[in-house]
Amino acid sequence: MRGYLLFEDGTKFEGEIFGYQSESVGEVVFNTGMTGYQEILTDPSYYGQIVVMTYPLIGNYGVNSEDLQSSSPKVKGFIVREIYDDFSNWRGEENLKQYLVRNKIVGLKNIDTRALTKFIRERGSMAGKIVINRDYEKEDILQIKQFKNNKAVEKVTTKEIYNLKPKTYKVAVLDFGVKKNILNSLLKRNMELIIYPAFTPAEKILEDNPDGIFLSNGPGDPAELTEIIENIKKLIGKKPMFGICLGHQLISLALGFKTIKLKYGHRGTNHPVKDLVKNKIYITSQNHGYVVEESSLNEEVIITHVNLNDGSIEGLRHKTMPLFSVQFHPEASPGPHDTAYLFDEFKLMIQREEL
Structure with missing residues (x-):
C-alpha cells in the first residue's frame, strides 16, 4: 500500500506502508544508529515522535523480548529505507513488521531516507504526518501545524x-x-x-x-x-x-x-x-x-x-x-x-x- 510522509508546507516523501495500517502525526526526527531499532522503538524518550532510521537496512535480526526498554513502543511512526522480514538471529522471536502490527505502530518503507534526513537537517525538527494512499487535505496540514508533544x-x-x-x-x-x-x-x-x-x-x-x-x-x-x-x-x-x-x-x-x-x-x-x-x-x-x-x-x-x-x-x-x-x-x-x-x-x- 502506498503512503507518504507529509510536512506542513506540502513537502511529501513517498514510500510504502508496513506495520500497522493507520495514519499518525508526530515530531519527525532521525537516528543515526546502525543497530538498536527495538530499543529505539521502546525508549520512552521517543514518545510523540516519528523516527527516521538513517541506516538503510533495518529488521535483519528481528525483535526479542529481552532488549525492549519499556512494555510497548512509544514512537508515533517508524520510517526506513529497506525493511528485512526474514530475520536471522538466534535471539529473534518475531520480525519487525509483525511487532509493529501487534503494537499498532505505522511504518513507512522504501523512503529516500538520505534526502529526508538532509531535509530535516536543513529545516530543523518539525511535525509531520504519515498519510495512507490518498491525497492530503487542508485538515491534514492543520493537524500537523497544531501538533504539540505536550505532557509527554x-x-x-x-x-x-x-x-x-x-x-x-x-x-x-x-x-x-x-x-x-x-x-x-x-x-x-x-x-x-x-x-x-x-x-x-x-x-x-x-x-x-x-x-x-x-x-x-x-x-x-x-x-x-x-x-x-x-x-x-x-x-x-x-x-x-x-x-x-x-x-x-x-x-x-x-x-x-x-x-x-x-x-x-x-x-x-x-x-x-x-x-x-x-x-x-x-x-x-x-x-x-x-x-x-x-x-x-x-x-x-x-x-x-x-x-x-x-x-x-x-x-x-x-x-x-x-x-x-x-x-x-x-x-x-x-x-x-x-x-x-x-x-x-x-x-x-x-x-x-x-x-
Missing part, C-alpha cells in the same frame, strides 16, 4: 511507586520515562531501587530516606515541567544526585540555568563526547532535542563533558554538593558501553556521603 512525561511515567531489590544502597529513581537497562545498570551495582512517578513530591521521597537520587531520561521540553523542577530544587543537596538526559536538563533548570532547543537534536549511538576530567573521548548513545545553554551557567558548576560534533554541554558537576549529570545515555541501550563508569561514580559518591 505524564504519559510515560510509572503510575505507582514500585521497588526493585538487590541490597546495599537504596536509590530513589524518578521515572520521567526510564529505560529498562538503566534500572538494570543500577541493579548490577547492588542497589535497591524505589521507582517513583515523575510528579512525586520531594517530601515523600525524602521521607523514604534514600541513600541517593537518580533522575532518568524522558521525552519533551524540560522547561514545561515546572512542577518537577520545583521538586528537584527541594531535593538538591539533600542526597547524592545523578541525572541523565532529561534528568540532566531538569537539574540544570533547578539550579537556575537555561535550556535551548537544538535545530535537529542528537539521536544515535555514535556521538563522540569528551570527558574533560579524564581527558578521554567516548562514543555515546544519545536521544534529545534540548541542551543546557552554556552562557547561563554560573561558577557553582564545572563542565565535565562536551559534544565533539557541535561543542554543546554533555555533562556538569556541582563544585560543593554531591551532584552530577550527563546529557547522553550511559546505559547503552542501544549503543556502546563506554560510559557505564558513570554508574560506578554515582555509587562511589553515595559511599563517600555515607562515611
